[in-house]
Amino acid sequence: xxxxxxxxxxxxxxxxxxxxxxxxxxxxxxxxxxxxxxxxxxxxxxxxxxxxxxxxxxxxxxxxxxxxxxxxxxxxxxxxxxxxxxxxxxxxxxxxxxxxxxxxxxxxxxxxxxxxxxxxxxxxxxxxxxxxxxxxxxxxxxxxxxxxxxxxxxxxxxxxxxxxxxxxxxxxxxxxxxxxxxxxxxxxxxxxxxxxxxxxxxxxxxxxxxxxxxxxxxxxxxxxxxxxxxxxxxxxxxxxxxxxxxxxxxxxxxxxxxxxxxxxxxxxxxxxxxxxxxxxxxxxxxxxxxxxxxxxxxxxxxxxxxxxxxxxxxxxxxxxxxxxxxxxxxxxxxxxxxxxxxxxxxxxxxxxxxxxxxxxxxxxxxxxxxxxxxxxxxxxxxxxxxxxxxxxxxxxxxxxxxxxxxxxxxxxxxxxxxxxxxxxxxxxxxxxxxxxxxxxxxxxxxxxxxxxxxxxxxxxxxxxxxxxxxxxxxxxxxxxxxxxxxxxxxxxxxxxxxxxxxxxxxxxxxxxxxxxxxxxxxxxxxxxxxxxxxxxxxxxxxxxxxxxxxxxxxxxxxxxxxxxxxxx
Amino acid sequence: xxxxxxxxxxxxxxxxxxxxxxxxxxxxxxxxxxxxxxxxxxxxxxxxxxxxxxxxxxxxxxxxxxxxxxxxxxxxxxxxxxxxxxxxxxxxxxxxxxxxxxxxxxxxxxxxxxxxxxxxxxxxxxxxxxxxxxxxxxxxxxxxxxxxxxxxxxxxxxxxxxxxxxxxxxxxxxxxxxxxxxxxxxxxxxxxxxxxxxxxxxxxxxxxxxxxxxxxxxxxxxxxxxxxxxxxxxxxxxxxxxxxxxxxxxxxxxxxxxxxxxxxxxxxxxxxxxxxxxxxxxxxxxxxxxx
Numbered sequence: 001x002x003x004x005x006x007x008x009x010x011x012x013x014x015x016x017x018x019x020x021x022x023x024x025x026x027x028x029x030x031x032x033x034x035x036x037x038x039x040x041x042x043x044x045x046x047x048x049x050x051x052x053x054x055x056x057x058x059x060x061x062x063x064x065x066x067x068x069x070x071x072x073x074x075x076x077x078x079x080x081x082x083x084x085x086x087x088x089x090x091x092x093x094x095x096x097x098x099x100x101x102x103x104x105x106x107x108x109x110x111x112x113x114x115x116x117x118x119x120x121x122x123x124x125x126x127x128x129x130x131x132x133x134x135x136x137x138x139x140x141x142x143x144x145x146x147x148x149x150x151x152x153x154x155x156x157x158x159x160x161x162x163x164x165x166x167x168x169x170x171x172x173x174x175x176x177x178x179x180x181x182x183x184x185x186x187x188x189x190x191x192x193x194x195x196x197x198x199x200x201x202x203x204x205x206x207x208x209x210x211x212x213x214x215x216x217x218x219x220x221x222x223x224x225x226x227x228x229x230x231x232x233x234x235x236x237x238x239x240x241x242x243x244x245x246x247x248x249x250x251x252x253x254x255x256x257x258x259x260x261x262x263x264x265x266x267x268x269x270x271x272x273x274x275x276x277x278x279x280x281x282x283x284x285x286x287x288x289x290x291x292x293x294x295x296x297x298x299x300x301x302x303x304x305x306x307x308x309x310x311x312x313x314x315x316x317x318x319x320x321x322x323x324x325x326x327x328x329x330x331x332x333x334x335x336x337x338x339x340x341x342x343x344x345x346x347x348x349x350x351x352x353x354x355x356x357x358x359x360x361x362x363x364x365x366x367x368x369x370x371x372x373x374x375x376x377x378x379x380x381x382x383x384x385x386x387x388x389x390x391x392x393x394x395x396x397x398x399x400x401x402x403x404x405x406x407x408x409x410x411x412x413x414x415x416x417x418x419x420x421x422x423x424x425x426x427x428x429x430x431x432x433x434x435x436x437x438x439x440x441x442x443x444x445x446x447x448x449x450x451x452x453x454x455x456x457x458x459x460x461x462x463x464x465x466x467x468x469x470x471x472x473x474x475x476x477x478x479x480x481x482x483x484x485x486x487x488x489x490x491x492x493x494x495x496x497x498x499x500x501x502x503x504x505x506x507x508x509x510x511x512x513x514x515x516x517x518x519x520x521x522x523x524x525x526x527x528x529x530x531x532x533x534x535x536x537x538x539x540x541x542x543x544x545x546x547x548x549x550x551x552x553x554x555x556x557x558x559x560x561x562x563x564x565x566x567x568x
Numbered sequence: 569x570x571x572x573x574x575x576x577x578x579x580x581x582x583x584x585x586x587x588x589x590x591x592x593x594x595x596x597x598x599x600x601x602x603x604x605x606x607x608x609x610x611x612x613x614x615x616x617x618x619x620x621x622x623x624x625x626x627x628x629x630x631x632x633x634x635x636x637x638x639x640x641x642x643x644x645x646x647x648x649x650x651x652x653x654x655x656x657x658x659x660x661x662x663x664x665x666x667x668x669x670x671x672x673x674x675x676x677x678x679x680x681x682x683x684x685x686x687x688x689x690x691x692x693x694x695x696x697x698x699x700x701x702x703x704x705x706x707x708x709x710x711x712x713x714x715x716x717x718x719x720x721x722x723x724x725x726x727x728x729x730x731x732x733x734x735x736x737x738x739x740x741x742x743x744x745x746x747x748x749x750x751x752x753x754x755x756x757x758x759x760x761x762x763x764x765x766x767x768x769x770x771x772x773x774x775x776x777x778x779x780x781x782x783x784x785x786x787x788x789x790x791x792x793x794x795x796x797x798x799x800x801x802x803x804x805x806x807x808x809x810x811x812x813x814x815x816x817x818x819x820x821x822x823x824x825x826x827x828x829x830x831x832x833x834x835x836x837x838x839x840x841x842x843x844x845x846x847x848x849x850x851x852x853x854x855x856x857x858x859x
Contacts, residue, residue: 038795039768042787053771054764061761102764115764 004067004128005059008305010343011124013529014350015051020120023354024048026361027118037110051121057101058125065097066132073133073258074425083246085213085260087139094136095170098129104143105166108150112162119357120350123298127349130302134429135258137302138210141295145171145218148288149237151363152275161216161237169215173288174206174238174264181208182442184220184281185230189266191221200236200273202244202266210436212262213247215240218288219271220280233280236271244269255428290386292437293394294349294356300394300401300433301346303426307401308338310423311408314415325411334407340538341404344518345397347525351517352389358382385459388450395443396514398433405430441507448506451490456513457483463520468527475526478540479519482547486512489554501559508550515543569726571627574618575679577690577703578611578632578647580640584695585609592827598696605639607646610691612759614752617721618689619651619760625724629653631682635663635674641775644798648770649762654795656682657775660802665815668697672705674813677806679710687729688749692717700751707749714749715742719756775800 005011024047031047033040041047069090076088087095098104106122108114130137146165149157165171180186189204202221206212217238224232238245244267251261275284312335315326325331362371362379371379405427409416416423434440450456460483468476489512493505522536582603584591590602615630622628632647632655634640644655658678666674679688688707693700700716707714715731722741723730733740734753744750772787775798779788790797803810811817838844852858 038793039765041768042789046787049771050768053767057762057764057767065761097761100763101761102766115768 001060002063003056003059004062004131005055005124007059007063008128010346011055011127012052013525014346015048015055015121015124017120017350017354019354019358020048020118023118023120023357023361026358026365027116029365033110033116040110040116051117054103054115054117055121055124055128058098058103058128061094061097061101061103062128062132066094066129066136069094070133070136070258070425071422073135077257078250078260080247080250083248085211085247085250085262087260088258090133091136091139091258094133095139095168098140099168104140104168105146105162106143108146108162108166112150112158113166114162119294119360120353123294123349123353126295126298127302127305127346130299131306132302133258134299134303134306134426135256137295137299138256138259139170139214141299142171142173142211142214144291144295145173145216145288147291147360148218148235148284149274151287152235152284153237157237157272157274161239164216170211172209172211172214172217173292174209174212174217174219175285175288176208177205178207182439184285185228185233187220187222187233187281189219189221191223191234191236191271193223200271202236202238202269202271204266205248206262206264206266208251208436209262209264210259212264213240213260217245218274218284219266220285221271223273223277223280230281231278233282233285234277235274235280235284237274238266238269238271242270253432255425255431289437290356290390293390293443294352296433296437297345297349297352297390297393297397300397300430301342301349303430303433304338304342304345304397304401304404307405307408307423307426307430308335308342310421310426311335311338311404311411314408314421314423315411318413318415331411334411336534336538337542338404338407340535340542341400343525343532343535344522344539345393345400347521348389348393348514348518349397351521352386352393355382355386355389359386384455388447388455391438391443391446392450392456392510392514392517394437395434395440395447395510396518399440401430401433444507444510445503447510447513448502451506451509451513452494452502456517457487460513460516460520463517463524466520466524466527468523472523472527475519475523475536475540478544479516479523482512482516482519482544485547485551486516489551492554492557496559498559498562500562504562504565505554505557508553512547512550515547519543569625569724571625571629572621572686572724573684574621574628574630575682575685575688576611576615576618576630576632576647576652577675577688577706578615578634578643579608579691579694580605580634580636580643581608581694581696582606605642607643608691608694608696610693610695610752610754612650612691613754613756614689614691614750615647615650615652616757616759617718617750617752618687620757621687621721621724622651631655631685633658633675633678633682635659635666635671635678638775638777641778641798645770645773646762648773649767650760651763651766654799656799656801658801658806659775659777662803662810662813665818666813667818667820668699668701668705669819670813670815670817672702672709673817674806674808675702676706676709677808678801679706681801681806686747688712688747690749690751692751692753703749703751710749712747712749713744714751715744716751718750718752721750770796772796773798 024044034042041050073088073090078088079086105114106117110116126137126141143165146162149161177187192201219236219238220233221236222232223234246265248263248265315331316324318325359379359382409423409427412423415421490509493502519540522539526532526536582598582600583606590599593599618630622630630652632644632652634643635658641657647655663674690703704714717733718731719734720732722732728743728745730743734755773796
């Protein structure tokens with residue numbers, strides 16, 4: 001029987017990373033839950049065994065339910081009936097299967113009926129679901145939003161909503177509006193407090209809302225009358241059972257057609273305030289978006305995996321000039337490059353997930369007891385890393401995913417352009433990953449802090465000092481050269497003391513840092529398992545050249561370029 | 569309506585759906601080592617029907633009963649992961665070599681021992697033997713009415729159950745008094761997936777024999793968590809006439825095994841034209857392959 005977990009040993013490899021020992025210990029807090037819950041792990045090995053076995057369930061459902069439904073879901077799409085969203089038949093089947101398997105609320109604590117899994121296995125589940133059907137991960141994966149309720153809502157809200165998410169209810173995050181896309185400070189949806197019944201009411205329009213008709217929505221709204229910026233925005237929970245929101249239309253899209261993208265009209269919709277007023281955008285949306293960005297990175301890796309497999313299979317089977325086309329350098333190069341990049345973005349994805357895991361686990365512990373000084377420092381350390389790695393992995397993996405889908409379709413030739421092979425759907429689905437939850441350009445805006453504050457550099461030094469086998473030293477030398485080149489480039493760009501000049505070269509520098517980081521991650525992966533050797537070699541060949549190209553642009557650039565490139 | 573007590577009969581079978589070259593040994597017996605052992609597919613359909621009844625009538629319980637060697641405990645765990653409440657492994661050397669008659673005799677004795685039940689549900693047939701005899705024979709031995717080829721339970725009343733049967737030429741709805749035996753077709757609802765929490769709860773469940781096996785890596789918590797003990801039933805645990813068990817209780821004798829190799833004798837090349845398609849259809853209709 002097909003299984004997306006078993007047929008992809010890279011997942012298990014990343015699951016068994018040495019840092020998991022720390023993560024599980026923090027997440028399970030001395031395994032105290034074993035006294036209260038019959039499904040809680042007894043010790044580290046037991047927890048890891050549970051992760052492994054549950055991921056096998058996910059892999060089974062992905063291979064045998066979600067993937068076979070993907071084509072019909074894409075053809076059918078969701079329908080709008082009387083202001084409500086009806087999922088495509090396959091989407092509903094997928095959801096039913098995952099709910100029955102108890103795969104909602106994966107990261108939520110057991111007191112809310114969750115599985116209390118760490119972010120790493122949850123991300124792996126998202127990786128597999130995305131490989132099976134990128135559109136469906138948007139429905140199922142929005143359970144992510146529950147983390148924001150978990151972090152910031154009050155006890156009653158947590159009891160009510162988190163338990164419902166674990167029970168299978170879906171979520172949505174209602175942020176975007178017609179005039180507030182990348183710039184969320186412009187959100188206008190109005191929240192009014194009614195003194196007589198002590199409730200908040202929402203009025204206005206939201207647009208491009210994924211799974212907008214979900215059971216539980218987090219809504220960003222303007223609670224402070226007369227304000228115009230982010231400081232006037234608060235976060236609310238809207239419960240679909242309360243009514244007051246109708247779906248005006250479902251967008252017709254290029255890809256991820258199974259995912260209902262809704263325009264919502266709020267008419268006196270009752271809602272509950274989350275946390276404190278005015279912190280909606282500044283604090284809560286930032287947390288929400290970070291979770292969502294990691295989710296899109298997982299989606300990108302999953303779609304890239306699907307693209308690679310389709311390309312590989314086709315190249316092996318298709319014969320031209322009397323042999324399989326995979327025998328031609330022009331074709332096998334596309335595949336080996338794809339595989340190397342796929343291994344690189346997956347490694348970056350799980351590195352980021354681990355950073356998020358450690359930081360979040362400490363954050364939750366800190367709500368129950370004061371952290372020791374060392375714990376506090378460690379939490380800060382991982383939080384910083386999570387903050388600079390999240391936009392990096394989202395930006396890079398989504399771009400790689402697009403390139404890989406492009407190459408895989410290219411390998412298919414004319415057949416790839418037809419509806420006969422899954423690659424045309426994968427190609428269309430890939431396109432959104434570098435756009436939503438912040439475009440690549442916006443990820444660069446967030447990631448550039450990791451360049452200018454030296455955050456990436458610090459971590460690169462950590463990797464550089466790692467104990468590795470002698471036969472890997474040669475690759476480290478390449479990476480050290482690339483690091484010197486990167487430092488020079490950053491030095492040059494910042495030496496002009498001109499913010500626009502930094503912005504102008506930001507993507508180049510972020511990409512350079514990303515390549516060095518992914519290069520080191522592949523060195524460390526190869527150190528643990530020599531099967532990554534090939535990907536390491538191929539990746540470094542490509543990455544070194546890419547960095548050199550970016551470095552050359554920077555070397556011959558000065559502030560006059562701002563004038564040369566400006567288009568008005 | 570009160571909860572139902574349901575027994576599901578399940579069998580661990582070699583996966584004959586993906587048979588390779590080494591599936592049979594030279595002596596004509598099944599090479600079990602070459603074929604993965606799985607939950608008999610139609611028994612999973614049976615389990616799903618039982619779980620649906622349980623969903624519908626809170627307070628119901630689903631018990632699995634399987635006969636086989638020690639490793640068949642895997643089937644019980646698999647059932648527990650999908651929502652069954654407990655299970656019994658009927659295992660003893662005395663059962664070895666049983667044909668359908670001896671198997672149904674052993675199962676019916678075990679069911680008499682378990683005693684308390686409203687419905688017994690089994691798959692129509694196992695993919696290794698394909699006899700479809702065990703379910704009906706169990707019903708006969710227990711003196712219970714039986715409904716075979718069941719596809720769906722339409723209604724459950726106080727003293728009877730309404731079932732849709734899938735027959736060769738259509739469907740049939742029958743009402744049958746309880747308790748009864750139902751055998752379920754592959755056309756029935758597919759079994760639900762394993763449930764994450766149930767899996768984590770029951771993954772350490774072992775039979776006493778498995779616990780003794782030092783090569784097994786397990787954590788014994790059966791004293792605090794009795795549900796982790798999978799009860800084994802041996803000949804000594806059930807009231808049984810040993811002569812009717814195993815090989816001695818099996819009138820079926822394998823006389824000879826013939827290897828049948830399918831070969832295409834003749835082939836015909838058709839061009840993808842309307843005319844050729846038309847000719848082919850006419851030929852198939854005239855030789856009664858179609859219609």
